[in-house]
Amino acid sequence: MRERMPFRRIGVEDAQGLLTQGALVLDVRDADSFRRARIDGAHNVSTFNLSTVIETTPKNKPVLIYCYHGNASQEYARILSDFGFLDVYSLDGGYEAWRETLRASPGVPLDDAVRLWLAENGFPAGGVNAAIDNGSTPLMKASHKGRCDIVRRLIATGAELGLKNNDGNNALWLACVGAHLDVIDALVEAGVDINNRNDNGATSLMYASSTGKAPVVERLLLAGADIAVETLDGFSALDMAATVECLTLLRAAARLRDAGAATLAAGHRA
Template sequence: MASYRRISIDEARGILGADTSPLVIDVRDPASFEKGHIEKALRVDLTNLEGVLKETPKTTPVLIYCYHGNSSQAYAKAFSAAEFTDVYSMDGGYEEWHKAESRANATPIEEAPPVEGLSDALEAFLKEHGYPKGGVNAVTPQDLMTPLMRAAHLKAKPIVAELLQAGARVDASNNDQNQALWLACVGDDPEIVDMIIAAGADLNHANINGSTPLMYAASAGKAQALARLLAAGADLDYQVDGFSAIDMASTLECLNMMREAKRQAKAAKAAAGK
């Protein structure tokens, strides 16, 4: 019986770049697939697996991926059992694929346009964390973190304020697709959260796992950040795999805040309909 091979992200790129026309199969849930997938991938689950096995020629190379590289192996075994000759399961799954693609497409740190006239304190911060002089929108290659993300995480309020004034982008994403607002929620400083929201941050930006800053704040018990997100109108109804931020609340304080926000939104809607 034919067997499948576990391959790395780089090996998967090689297969996709070859003239072999592989069948690329994504075995994640529909919502994750819609948020992002490898080009020309076909989403497969137990409801359509049998049809794909029957309709695909056995000589077609098959590249299968999931979230992290575990579930894809079970599907790879099914294709091997059906006597497909070239079956591959991608280690690391879509999460590692996406991180690798983000790193490959990021502006190299040395090419980030410098900004003149920054304070000594900000230049010292940039140097300390591996950014070039004036590199307001530079990124570190290993994690794609910007100075704004790092300052927000560290609760460096004056640095955050100057970065924003100097044109730091609030829509840049790191290799987990988290933006500065998410990192501000990690720091849980309400003033920093407010500053980044005021600068135009997307309240409902979803990261690689589909989670929003509101979901993170609720699940991590970051009550101060949660309060600012709710005040700014973050979406309480957004769901991932059927779960909303309210379902993810880790503390009673966070749960009660979101329940009250839902109550107020419902009351406002009812009043507007009168």
Template sequence: MTAHTLSAPAPTSRQSHRISADDAADMLMRHREGVLPALALFDVRDEKSYLNAHIAGATRLAEATFPLQIRGLSRSVPVLVYCYHGNASQTYAQWFADFRFPEVYSVDGGYPAFAAALALRDAERADAAMAGTDASAGLLAFLAEFGFDALDLDAPRQHGLTPLMRAALAGRADLIDELLRCGADVGRRNMDGNNALWLACVSSNADSVRKLVQAGIDIDNRNDMGATCLMYTASAGKAEMVALLLECGADPQIMNFDDARAVDLAATRTCLQLLRHTIG
């Protein structure tokens, strides 16, 4: 691909348009904090690499999609481009420059260097956010491991999971307890409409379930398919979880979008026996 094939105007500059990973990270952090109002971030690696891992907020850009994506982008918006190691991104940066984008940068070191620089800044922000609190080293390490924002304990990451949901999925009742003390919202739902209680049932951790119920979580929350935690545990044959949810006050009469109750979904005789009083 060349500037000629895109009918670009004659370039006025052949600068390298390079930026260090540290400076790129600072630029992106300013944008995330609202100091830099607009920023276009592009990942020019192959689709598999992009899907496996990419900088949050980055749009995948390929030679075939470049003409279309450039048409909808204001030339006043600064542009950051990264690739594997910082080589291919220089070519893309030059294409942007050829189209009269005045502020466009290729990130030296590519994705690994950029991601590492951002991780360092996130860690620094986490340390600052937790300074003066009684947050444990374990919680800080947990937040850092999954890329959570210590300044916003309700901000979701992969699959729409918040730190509380992730802790519930891991069966970490200790972290659930600490997150609740730090103000984590039990009312948050993930991209499927499930709250943290559903994830605690997935991990089959009774302590996690009890802590979340005591914190006031909606025990009868229906997800985007109309299913409750009781329905899930019954259909998964998790008899101990079914018994615990009933003990905690879960409503067995709620129906999903197919007019089925937990008893109708029971996968084992034990679950059916626990729910037999709801038949009729």
């Protein structure tokens, strides 16, 4: 009989330290809650895809699990412990505790440049996650304007990457609107959801493709954007390509994807 490896319950402060160690972060809330806001870098897991996580994750990799309030995460933690995972943690208080802690302690204090920028753009003092016109947050507005310096400072002070505006778009979409490649890089580096789908099911890659922004398409593809995602009407980024340059980039990405799938299938048959 396999020996149970007990999981541990930890608070937000310890969880933040765990993230610096490269822990795998699993969000076991419902998909809509996950899309709206989450811990940066988290993966949404349910009973439907948990087996994949168990099969593909090294047993010695630290795993942090959180839910809404810290109850369901303990059940998932027990399962991983039963399967031999050595370093499993359940976040006490869940995402609500995480959010409240960040709200009370935003991390790096706001510097004068950020305070001034917030005031100039109509945001309340210290409101790094405040929403104004169309649900736009400071991170979204700074991304749209190409202020990479402000974007990086906002992220450092606790700006939430998972927030969306009233159309369901995140900060990455706004960076793509302005074709600000440095901002795109900063957001991807910080863990933004590169495949976020808005209210129409469209991703940033689809937007860039449909507007002929080839450099943005290339940057998103290099960052791992999924070309297979479709809108609610069934259109992909490849279907929407507005220029030859975008079409060429997306076709090349599709060929690489298909070649990888064929190699994987051949390996399974061998």
